[in-house]
Amino acid sequence: MSKYSKRPLDFAGLRTVGLAERGGKVKLADFASPYAKGSGVAGWLDSLPRVLAADGFRAVVEAVAAARARRRAILWGLGGHVIKCGLAPVLIDLMRRGYATAFAMNGSASIHDFEIALAGHTSEDVEAVLPDGRFGAAEETGRDMNRAIAEGDRDGLGMGEALGKWLAEQSSLAGPGASLVLQAYQNSTPVTVHVAIGTDTPHMHPAADPAAIGSASHRDFRLFAAYVADLNEGGVYLNVGSAVVMPEVFLKAVSAVRNLGHPLAGFTTANFDFLQHYRPRVNVVERPHSGSGGAGFSLPTAGRGYAITGHHELMIPLLAAALIEKDS
Numbered sequence: 001m002s003k004y005s006k007r008p009l010d011f012a013g014l015r016t017v018g019l020a021e022r023g024g025k026v027k028l029a030d031f032a033s034p035y036a037k038g039s040g041v042a043g044w045l046d047s048l049p050r051v052l053a054a055d056g057f058r059a060v061v062e063a064v065a066a067a068r069a070r071r072r073a074i075l076w077g078l079g080g081h082v083i084k085c086g087l088a089p090v091l092i093d094l095m096r097r098g099y100a101t102a103f104a105m106n107g108s109a110s111i112h113d114f115e116i117a118l119a120g121h122t123s124e125d126v127e128a129v130l131p132d133g134r135f136g137a138a139e140e141t142g143r144d145m146n147r148a149i150a151e152g153d154r155d156g157l158g159m160g161e162a163l164g165k166w167l168a169e170q171s172s173l174a175g176p177g178a179s180l181v182l183q184a185y186q187n188s189t190p191v192t193v194h195v196a197i198g199t200d201t202p203h204m205h206p207a208a209d210p211a212a213i214g215s216a217s218h219r220d221f222r223l224f225a226a227y228v229a230d231l232n233e234g235g236v237y238l239n240v241g242s243a244v245v246m247p248e249v250f251l252k253a254v255s256a257v258r259n260l261g262h263p264l265a266g267f268t269t270a271n272f273d274f275l276q277h278y279r280p281r282v283n284v285v286e287r288p289h290s291g292s293g294g295a296g297f298s299l300p301t302a303g304r305g306y307a308i309t310g311h312h313e314l315m316i317p318l319l320a321a322a323l324i325e326k327d328s
Helices: 040-047 052-069 080-084 088-096 109-117 140-154 159-168 182-188 208-227 245-259 277-290 312-325
Strands: 074-079 102-106 192-196 236-238 270-274 293-294 304-309
Touching: 040 052, 040 293, 052 236, 052 304, 052 312, 074 080, 074 159, 074 245, 080 109, 080 312, 088 236, 088 312, 102 109, 102 182, 102 208, 102 245, 109 140, 109 159, 109 182, 109 192, 140 159, 140 208, 140 245, 159 182, 159 192, 159 208, 159 236, 182 192, 192 208, 192 236, 208 245, 236 245, 236 277, 245 312, 270 277, 270 312, 277 304
Parallel strands: 074 102, 074 236, 102 192, 236 270, 270 304
Antiparallel strands: none
């Protein structure tokens, strides 16, 4: 005999409901189908279950393809790991196919891309060189990036265009074809670079001109905002591998665009990363599509955000392959 004062509830009178009446969120029609040999990427995509991330991935593919067809903006926000993973050739190819209106980078992405163009390699062993202070002390990177930025700022260029212009003027680059900044410059596809002073190794170099860095990056922020305005009614913003800087930059651009009276609704956002962090989730996937502006102001956005989790070196080539299949 239990010494507790309460007794277990008697469930004999519990009301039940039939399965047919209750229904279900997952149906047989949503199930995956086995991959058919030889069906290619399009067949693989169609074989995925129509639930959760698989449905989200398909929706992003459709949104990007539709944006190109409708000539709406397709903006890529990039973190440094995307370039370090060797994905610039994939992005360059998508750009040439019309799947990129502009690229926006944090500082580390521009550094890795610049070093690939300059030397054909990037990404130092931080643990090995930090103890004696050699981390971030590469002479050519600091000297030439700061020179390019300062020269470009004097000409009224943003940081991304300044770096692209400087690289285009060099005759002995090790990896020009794999530089997204350079190839985008030669294709007249804008690249904007968004930095915070002290976050990037060139800021340590004696040649660093903080006024030029700030001026050029702010000019890029305003240019980026102009392209964010073009997301209205059908555009797509893809945040790939930036957990802090680009999500913050994007949200401020969204607010500035709306503050200035530009309509900005009905667009798609997606965050691609191998971990879903707070800022991309709220600043990219959720907040831009919020219907309430506060203080009784209502903004019908009718947009949608998606969070796609996976390694960049797998997910971005898959996304590219799915988009290329739509060209045929």
